[in-house]
């Protein structure tokens with residue numbers, strides 16, 4: 001037996017030489033170039049990089065959600081071997097509903113403010129499966145929220161988005177995804193706007209979605225702690241390109257690219273306001289103690 005590398009013929013998601021150009025008054029501007037990504041079912045691919053490096057744009061290019069007149073996409077995006085770049089907007093809408101789920105940074109944007117959570121949950125379930133009655137969809141919604149460990153599902157379904165916290169809305173979105181069982185979930189900074197406890201709950205929920213439904217997750221985060229905890233593989237982006245890609249262990253233990261090393265170092269020396277505040281308080285106490293002793 002030789003040490004041959006087995007590469008699956010059709011990964012769940014594959015982008016080949018994906019690129020995005022922006023049309024400006026002075027010509028075309030490259031925003032994304034040469035994006036090659038592979039993601040298998042049930043795995044998590046993290047995308048990290050500084051602000052403006054092209055993480056969100058990569059997600060939008062995959063989802064076919066770029067501004068039509070301003071942006072031009074080239075390259076390939078394949079979902080289970082289907083070439084999505086050939087799809088019409090109507091076909092893409094169906095793919096986004098049934099096969100690709102999305103969770104974005106601000107969950108408030110994912111819900112319509114004037115409808116209750118229940119109305120929106122039921123509507124989405126029924127759009128997905130036209131045979132469901134309202135009553136059946138409601139039962140699935142209650143089970144979905146309960147299954148996600150969300151308290152008082154019946155009451156939650158009667159509430160409006162503004163009555164719930166960001167963490168709660170994010171977990172409701174994931175509960176909905178669990179009912180829809182998308183093949184791929186694109187989660188763009190899903191925990192950024194949340195407090196630490198909600199962050200943990202959301203990450204646990206995503207992990208369950210991956211384990212129990214086999215959903216592959218493309219996880220964008222600027223938080224390397226989140227990526228280390230969740231991802232199997234990582235792509236590091238800078239200036240619209242992938243500078244390094246590999247398994248999470250390889251990337252964290254033995255980064256090859258200077259920029260990846262810089263990102264990891266900046267994490268070690270990151271500014272933590274809370275810690276800084278505590279240090280200042282301790283210093284003040286020590287100073288005061290010193291003066292009293294003198």
Ligand SMILES: Nc1ncnc2c1ncn2[C@@H]1O[C@H](COP(=O)(O)OP(=O)(O)OP(=O)(O)O)[C@@H](O)[C@H]1O
Pocket residue numbers: 022031049050051052053054055056057058067070222
């Ligand atoms: N609609 C647009 N028109 C012109 N340029 C855009 C547009 N959207 C994004 N860009 C540019 O594309 C680049 C990548 O942006 P993108 O939002 O993907 O970055 P990001 O890595 O997700 O950053 P952040 O972490 O801050 O969200 C940036 O230089 C941004 O200014």
